[in-house]
Amino acid sequence: MSRYILQRIGRGLLTIFVSLTLTFFIIRLMPSNPVELMIDPHMSQETQDMLMEKFGLDKSFGEQYILFLKGVVQGDLGVSFGSRANVTELIAQKLPWTLLLIGIVLLLVVIIGIPVGVLAAKRKGRLSDRIISIVVTMGISIFIPFLAFLLLYLFSFRLGVLPTAGAYTPPKGEGFSYVLDIARHAILPAVTLSVMMLANAVLYTRNSMIDVLKEDYIRTAYSKGLDKKRTLKVHALKNALIPTVTVIGLQIGVMVGGSVMTETVFSWPGIGRMIYDAVTALDYPVLQGGFLLMSVSVVLMNFLTDLVVAWLDPRIKLGGK
Amino acid sequence: MSKEPILKVSHLNKFFKVKKRKLIEEKKYVHAVEDVSFELYEGETLGIVGESGSGKSTLARTILGLIPSSGGTVEYKGQNITDFKVSNSKMLRSELQMIFQDPYASLNPKMKVGSAIAEPMLINGQAKNKEEARQKVKELLQMIGLQPEVYDRYPHEFSGGQRQRIGIARALAVNPKILFCDESVSALDVSVQAQILNLFNDLKEKLHLTYVFIGHDLAVIRYISDRIMVMYLGKVMEIAPYDEIFDENTHPYTQSLISAILEPTTEPNAERIILEGDIPSPVNPPKGCRFCQRCFKAQPKCFEEEPELIPVSADHQIRCHFAKVGENK
Numbered sequence: 001m002s003r004y005i006l007q008r009i010g011r012g013l014l015t016i017f018v019s020l021t022l023t024f025f026i027i028r029l030m031p032s033n034p035v036e037l038m039i040d041p042h043m044s045q046e047t048q049d050m051l052m053e054k055f056g057l058d059k060s061f062g063e064q065y066i067l068f069l070k071g072v073v074q075g076d077l078g079v080s081f082g083s084r085a086n087v088t089e090l091i092a093q094k095l096p097w098t099l100l101l102i103g104i105v106l107l108l109v110v111i112i113g114i115p116v117g118v119l120a121a122k123r124k125g126r127l128s129d130r131i132i133s134i135v136v137t138m139g140i141s142i143f144i145p146f147l148a149f150l151l152l153y154l155f156s157f158r159l160g161v162l163p164t165a166g167a168y169t170p171p172k173g174e175g176f177s178y179v180l181d182i183a184r185h186a187i188l189p190a191v192t193l194s195v196m197m198l199a200n201a202v203l204y205t206r207n208s209m210i211d212v213l214k215e216d217y218i219r220t221a222y223s224k225g226l227d228k229k230r231t232l233k234v235h236a237l238k239n240a241l242i243p244t245v246t247v248i249g250l251q252i253g254v255m256v257g258g259s260v261m262t263e264t265v266f267s268w269p270g271i272g273r274m275i276y277d278a279v280t281a282l283d284y285p286v287l288q289g290g291f292l293l294m295s296v297s298v299v300l301m302n303f304l305t306d307l308v309v310a311w312l313d314p315r316i317k318l319g320g321k
Numbered sequence: 322m323s324k325e326p327i328l329k330v331s332h333l334n335k336f337f338k339v340k341k342r343k344l345i346e347e348k349k350y351v352h353a354v355e356d357v358s359f360e361l362y363e364g365e366t367l368g369i370v371g372e373s374g375s376g377k378s379t380l381a382r383t384i385l386g387l388i389p390s391s392g393g394t395v396e397y398k399g400q401n402i403t404d405f406k407v408s409n410s411k412m413l414r415s416e417l418q419m420i421f422q423d424p425y426a427s428l429n430p431k432m433k434v435g436s437a438i439a440e441p442m443l444i445n446g447q448a449k450n451k452e453e454a455r456q457k458v459k460e461l462l463q464m465i466g467l468q469p470e471v472y473d474r475y476p477h478e479f480s481g482g483q484r485q486r487i488g489i490a491r492a493l494a495v496n497p498k499i500l501f502c503d504e505s506v507s508a509l510d511v512s513v514q515a516q517i518l519n520l521f522n523d524l525k526e527k528l529h530l531t532y533v534f535i536g537h538d539l540a541v542i543r544y545i546s547d548r549i550m551v552m553y554l555g556k557v558m559e560i561a562p563y564d565e566i567f568d569e570n571t572h573p574y575t576q577s578l579i580s581a582i583l584e585p586t587t588e589p590n591a592e593r594i595i596l597e598g599d600i601p602s603p604v605n606p607p608k609g610c611r612f613c614q615r616c617f618k619a620q621p622k623c624f625e626e627e628p629e630l631i632p633v634s635a636d637h638q639i640r641c642h643f644a645k646v647g648e649n650k
Contacts, residue, residue, distance in 0.1 A: 216426035224441035225414035235429050314475045
């Protein structure tokens, strides 16, 4: 087991390294130059050179790459070209907002997605199941930014019941009213993000539940004298949850890297918005930081998902032995 | 054998709806079990044989209320228990238990075998708490020939024979009176089959069980049964005591099944009856005798008129126009 964990960590580090390297070179291949965006032509030549030197842009790609890797190992992701802020601190400041959205989404998946999936499976082929299936298909196929704008238009512009942007109304409040304010701001982005996750959770739970309910051991459970509720909960659901857990786990990993579209539409101060701003400003250090966070969270969630699945299914042996 | 039957099945039917293909189409049904009646006496073993698709498993499941019946009644100790829609269904559940065919699929892969066996005890009230259940499960495991230490292991860690023993322990956990064994040994290899059959015989004496033993292998059924019921296409073709099933005066279908039993001999089996064709569709069963299309004795009458079950002796009934009444013994 410890050998397996070491192997996984090694493989994870390799994945992160490869993704870092790719990111580093890809963002430098973008057809524009941060220097032109950043440096005012009216600046004196000395100031320009000083800035170039400060951000390390006067060095060759190779040298920059080595310096970057060194920094990453030491936990130093450099300084933002735009705000001159430390990238590590910037991420630490944005991450909680993104995690808050993910937390809400996850909660909705557990308290709505899985029960609805079970219900649909239980009533397979009946009207309620068909309606659920249609809604789920719509949820999976809808273009998320469109949904975001639609919600924004309806609730913020037309009805005016929810705020249009940001995570709270400045100035920062205190205590309960502050929490309430954040909650009001979080509703629309959280709903937008949940749509696809919920649809996936319902779909996977329903389909694997239908398969599991056909298994012989479900019949065994009934012949033991179990009632329908207990059979569903104890015998079927635990077996049926594996695909749901896998899909949700992997999606969460991607979401930690920010939902660029949704966060931008709602001006949510999370990682996705940070990446969007960094792309427009060609802010290399912030982009590198954002993508590093994404690859770390994907690798981590992959590992966690495998652990949870192995815990759910005793037949799966980690490490293949 | 007592006179009062412990289980009485009367005119039990089970039809499955056939899904419509066209918008306007007559509703069709698969006649899985049709007009089956039999009585089961305490302490006996009733064997049910028939080829695949003859409705044996459906019959057992319908009796146990695992699938709803389409007509007829089931009585247990004089009480009507059709479809288990009765107030004391929990008590009945524990008195009528089933052992399934596939020892691999019928155990929940995510449940430790101990908990799987203990679960019905706790639910049906045979054990008051987990401690007591654990103790009882360990005793059971020993009785069926497994180490009590296997309590905390998962089904995939066992061989087929061991799993079937676990399935038996699970059924025995609630002190059943009648055990329905649905092809309980067909998935096992022959040497393990013999072990499990011997285990069934031992348990029967030890626990005073009554068995309904379902199988397609007459050699296995004959080894364990007191009476044998032959089914074909959802209908009972013959019910006969063990020693009369090998007589001359039996249903032609039974004769063909018997001729298929392998004998430990190198002599060519001259009397082997090989049936032509397959079992007909249970959606549109033949008009006359169910077996007429494949019967070697078939006469024009068989295609026109369906025979009744004809009692040829006290415990022996045959559904055939050519059964000779009163000739046995």
